[in-house]
Amino acid sequence: MILDYIILQCIKKIKSERSTASIFHLLSGKRSAQTLQDANMYELTAYFGIYKGMHRSLFQQQIYELQKKKYITLDSQDNAHITGDGDAFLKKEEYNHLIKDLNGMEYTRNSDLLWLRLQLWIQTYTNIAHNNYFFVAITDNKEVQSWVKQHYSKYNVYIKEWLTGVYQELEYFLKQIDSLLADLFVERLSGYKKIGLTKDQLAKKYYVKETDIHIYQTIVIHKLIVHIESNYNNLKYIQCFYTDINSAEKFMTDSAKKTNRWLNKGFDLNHIAKIRNLKISTIQDHVIEIAFTDSDFVITQFVEQKTIDTIITAVKQLDTTKLKQIKNYLEGRYSYFEIRLVLAYSKTKAIGGE
Numbered sequence: 001m002i003l004d005y006i007i008l009q010c011i012k013k014i015k016s017e018r019s020t021a022s023i024f025h026l027l028s029g030k031r032s033a034q035t036l037q038d039a040n041m042y043e044l045t046a047y048f049g050i051y052k053g054m055h056r057s058l059f060q061q062q063i064y065e066l067q068k069k070k071y072i073t074l075d076s077q078d079n080a081h082i083t084g085d086g087d088a089f090l091k092k093e094e095y096n097h098l099i100k101d102l103n104g105m106e107y108t109r110n111s112d113l114l115w116l117r118l119q120l121w122i123q124t125y126t127n128i129a130h131n132n133y134f135f136v137a138i139t140d141n142k143e144v145q146s147w148v149k150q151h152y153s154k155y156n157v158y159i160k161e162w163l164t165g166v167y168q169e170l171e172y173f174l175k176q177i178d179s180l181l182a183d184l185f186v187e188r189l190s191g192y193k194k195i196g197l198t199k200d201q202l203a204k205k206y207y208v209k210e211t212d213i214h215i216y217q218t219i220v221i222h223k224l225i226v227h228i229e230s231n232y233n234n235l236k237y238i239q240c241f242y243t244d245i246n247s248a249e250k251f252m253t254d255s256a257k258k259t260n261r262w263l264n265k266g267f268d269l270n271h272i273a274k275i276r277n278l279k280i281s282t283i284q285d286h287v288i289e290i291a292f293t294d295s296d297f298v299i300t301q302f303v304e305q306k307t308i309d310t311i312i313t314a315v316k317q318l319d320t321t322k323l324k325q326i327k328n329y330l331e332g333r334y335s336y337f338e339i340r341l342v343l344a345y346s347k348t349k350a351i352g353g354e
Contacts, residue, residue, distance in 0.1 A: 003211045004071070005095045006047055007062055011072060011080045012090065013042045017322055019078040024059045027051045029108055033253055033285045037340075039105060040292040040347055041321055046099070049108035050218045051211075058211065098178060098216075101223045110245045111221040116144040117241045119189060119196070122166070124148055126191035129159050138190050151240070165237035173227050173238075177220065180206065184213065185220045252293045259286035260294075269302075284337045291344035299345045303338045310334075311342040 010023045018038060025035040029049025039048045063080070066072045071086030082090075119138045127135050137145060155162055174182040184206070190196040199217075203210040228235060228242050252260070262272045269287070273280045291297050299308070314329050315321065326339050 001209065001212060002095050002098065002215050003051070003062060003209070004066060004069075005090070006050075006099065006215065007066065008071060008082060008086055008090055010042075010044055010047060012082050012087070013044055014038075014080075015320070016075070016079040016081050017320070018042075020059075020063055020074070020080050021078065023080075024054070024056060027059070028054045029104070031253060033256065033289050036251070036253065036289055037292060037344070041343060043347070045105035046102045048104035050102060050104045051214055052108070052112075062211070098181070098219055101226050102219060103222055103225075104218075105251050107222050107225055108251075110225060110242070111218065113144065113245055114225065114242055115217075115221050116141055117147055118238075120144055120148050121151065121241070123190045124152065125159055125163055126194075128152075128156075129163060130192045132192060138196070162237060169235055169238045173224060176227070177223055180208075181216055181220045181223075184216050188217065252289055253286075255282075256286040256289040259283055260290050263287075263290070284340075288337075288340050288344050291341055292348060295348050297345075297348075299341050303341055307334060307338060308342050308345065311339055312346050315343065315346070 006027070007023060010026065011020075014022070022035070022038050025032070026039055026044055026048055027050060029052045035048075039045045063072070063074075066080075066086070067074065069085070070083055071089060072080045072082055074080055116139050123135065123138050127133070139145070174185065184202055187202055187205075188196045197205065199210050199213040202208070202213050206213075208216075224238075225242065228239050232239050258276065259272055262275065267275070269280060269283050272278075273283045276283070287302065291299055310330070311326070311334060314326055318325060318329055320326070321343055323336050323339055327334065327336065330339075
């Protein structure tokens with residue numbers, strides 16, 4: 001049910017301006033300029049990449065179930081419209097306390113690494129503490145395996161101290177969160193003579209949909225990141241699992257990063273397009289992406305302040321982000337690029353509190 005809730009939240013914020021496919025790409029963390037722009041434009045960054053690996057068929061089944069419950073309707077363009085029943089379900093705010101710490105755009109990579117490090121570290125140290133050096137690693141991720149090996153080579157004479165420390169700090173954290181989330185987290189862990197349960201096994205044991213198990217796991221790790229960041233100096237042990245993960249890295253496509261480097265060197269868009277052998281429209285897409293991800297990006301190098309004010313006023317009056325509608329309202333005086341750039345700027349400043 002929590003995945004239903006999140007999908008409905010997305011549908012409500014998008015206001016039927018994008019197809020359901022855009023929500024699928026958002027939740028599965030598709031790293032494309034369009035998906036990143038959608039996440040920022042509709043203030044859905046919290047949900048970006050929270051269900052990586054989701055199959056399209058699974059998502060379509062969720063949409064079908066929402067239709068069956070009469071929570072949404074679909075038009076001919078596959079745009080979803082939330083119904084009165086769907087809105088009533090959202091107004092119950094049944095899951096708000098669970099999803100408030102979700103921050104997919106910022107934590108999507110960090111959470112994966114943190115979770116894998118914890119899993120493999122606990123499996124490794126509990127086995128070695130019992131003199132068992134032969135076990136199948138919980139993950140074949142070489143980066144994670146290397147990290148655990150380095151940690152072990154540094155602290156192998158303090159295994160019991162580290163096991164006790166990590167246990168106590170995790171126990172304290174888990175007592176602060178919902179008991180179901182805590183139980184699911186612990187049940188997933190493998191250790192000495194203990195194999196963690198699969199999502200399917202957990203779903204059957206706790207009478208929860210398997211899709212929701214995935215979301216709950218993501219929520220726990222995001223909450224753990226918040227806990228570590230908020231109590232960093234007081235956590236002697238579990239903070240080390242997160243220390244070297246760059247949470248502050250700007251989430252931007254690699255191609256947009258390259259364009260940004262050329263912009264910082266003072267090149268104009270046409271020149272960059274020629275250098276990179278790309279269409280000017282592609283470079284413009286990169287500029288929009290940069291504007292969304294960098295709150296210090298100055299857009300007046302592309303659009304005058306008077307134009308910015310005019311477009312923002314029009315958007316407020318129309319209460320929409322539909323480009324064609326805004327362009328027509330402004331009698332075609334401004335390009336789609338200018339309108340998109342101002343929309344990106346206004347969203348970034350709104351999030352930044354300016």
